[in-house]
Amino acid sequence: MGMQWLILCAVVIVGTVLSRGVFIAPTNLINILRQSADVGVLAVGQTLAIMVAGIDLSVGSLLALSSVVAATLMRDGHGIVAPMLIAVTTCLLFGGITGLSTGFARIPPFISTLAMMGIARGAAYTYARGQPVYNLPKEFLAVGRGSIGPIPVQVVVWLVIVLAVLILLERSRWGRYILMVGGNEEASRLAGVNVGRVKLLVFAVSGLTAGVAGIIVTSRLNMGAPFLGMFMELDSITAVVLGGTSLNGGEGSVLGTVAGVILLGMMNNLMNILNVNPFFQQAVKGAIMLAAVYLNITRRRTVVQ
């Protein structure tokens, strides 16, 4: 447990005082978790991308793609499960293309994912003909609005994905490969790790999590739309960095990212309670991200010294 949990406690205390207790109410805390679930799911994939010393700028666009694919198929009466699977698989494949171009064609990740950011956004707009998609089946709303006991369904989905990736990282050789490649790509290549395949896996998983996040957002809004997810890559990167994962790759933790996501969610929630202009909130978040990266870098530098 690192720094981020201490900051989390500090934010809870400050938030409770500033909002005169509204902040700490159980319904509000559940609400924070509910609203964090989409970024939380995105950030899991982003954590892996950053761990291999990469970055994934395409997650926001992939979220939109997943949203319009799922929503259109559901509206046209193809059931619920099949559209969700198709949407998530589509994003998995798009992520796989990024993985191929980064892992095998060796295009640097910030260029290949920037390109994919455009490609996926364009695909989403084209598929939906630029319009939001309404008239989704009622049963589908359970994903974004339902609860299991006191816990919202989307939070359960987030937890499941976190657990799955934790197992991948801690219990499989792929987890070690990911950290090795992020730590020293050339050394891991010489040690016989198939670096291309590791990156393919990482970006495919990041596509998959973006797809799942798209389903969550679509259900929550009861609408699919090609303009969703703009700037969410920013949020997910912020959460990962707040969670203590190094931008240089080779180290980091998914649980830290969970703390980062909750931290970000609490700050959003607090800004809403305190009536901060919603347009200005993005600037605050940008500043928080830059501060987090700066601290992340300087702390590492002092550790090295």
Added chain:
Amino acid sequence: MQRIASAWGMWILLLGFMVLGTVLSPVFLTHINIANILRQASIFVILATAETLVLISGNIDLSLGSVVAFSSVTFALTATYGIPQALLITLAGTTLMGLTGGLLVTYGRIPPFIATLGTMGIARSLAMTLANGQPVYGVPASYAVVGEGFWGPIPIPAAIAAVIFLVGLFLLTQTALGRHVYAIGGEEEVARLSGINVGLTKLLVYILCGLFTGVAGLIYTGRITVGMPEGGVGYEMDAIASCVIGGIHIFGGRGSLWGTLVGALILTLIGNIMNLLDISPYLQYAVKGAVILLAVLLWSRGIQKGYRR
């Protein structure tokens, strides 16, 4: 493949696209369409010139599109004080944006694509906040001349773009600053050891980038005559695509501004031909993304060897 993608190859490719346009659409070669292409290209050329400076120095700037919106909104809001004052305030504002990105990169030592991802969010958010999320009316109708006017047979925005391009070309090829930019992009440590003030040079590059982007925003505002807080989305991608098509080395140190010019023109032609053929504008995002990937792949044989994270 690399030989095909040489500088002359790019001019031939440009010619090829012009022939393609002429064959596919009867209106392609009309005076109106050519003026339209030049007007459209002027914003791309300015942004791509700005991005070229940054890329050659081994950095990147993702905030261009947001800064265009910021420039547009700032100008529209201050236009009531008179046009010259508004121009000054706007360019000062965007220069400050560039400076912020530069400071984060040089003295904050934040990786450039993260730092400018941050300023991208901040500039967009400031534009939205200042404009309260709405288009800002208040740009005088006479200002449209900047976007739509002619100077003899030449559209005024194209003339402005030509000036910016020539300034960029002069800086890169004829001045010490230009040589320092190439040196830093080639091998930063060597540049430092040979006595170049690396921090200051990078800072200047980002300041110029902010200034040029501000000019692009002013032309953009002249074309639509409102301050548009949601404008310019994805323009940084067009700028990077222009550079990459034109053979600017994405890890810095190599590339010519002439290549960028051709890249920007090719990209404009692709957009124009798609419009003339009535292909969905939404698909253009995807095509541009694919063009970036293809261009990097074609140019990348040499780049791979130089690739370190």
